[in-house]
Amino acid sequence: MDERALATLHAELRDEISQRLNVRGKSLGHAVRRAGRLMPAEARAAARDLAALEARLVHPTLAARTDPALIRQAAGRLRAGLSRYEPGARAARDRAFLMAEIGFKLALLIGAGLALLHWQGGV
16 A cells, blocks of 8 residues: 555545544544544554554555555444444534533523612612
8 A cells, every 4th residue: 555545545534533523633643532532442443553554654664564455454444433423413412512501601691680680679
């Protein structure tokens, strides 16, 4: 597997993590580190395998002895681990929680304002 194909594979996997987990990163390793425990264990293990295989590809002798099928297999396991998450579901849940938090704080502010008005009215 050449360097260009590996970079394309990493970009695809990074985009998959971004879509499914709403975690962005500059590189695949950075995205995996940021995702942390959000990723299933088998997906994290596959990402570790990809990193180890990438380190082997840097060395010319080890690169010649590294089977490209192992890289594709690890990428497939990573995709399979991420496939249980619906694309955009986590981002939608995060937005919903943000709106709920804003609404709750706004309700508290209005309640405090009404309590202040009632207190100032002397009733």
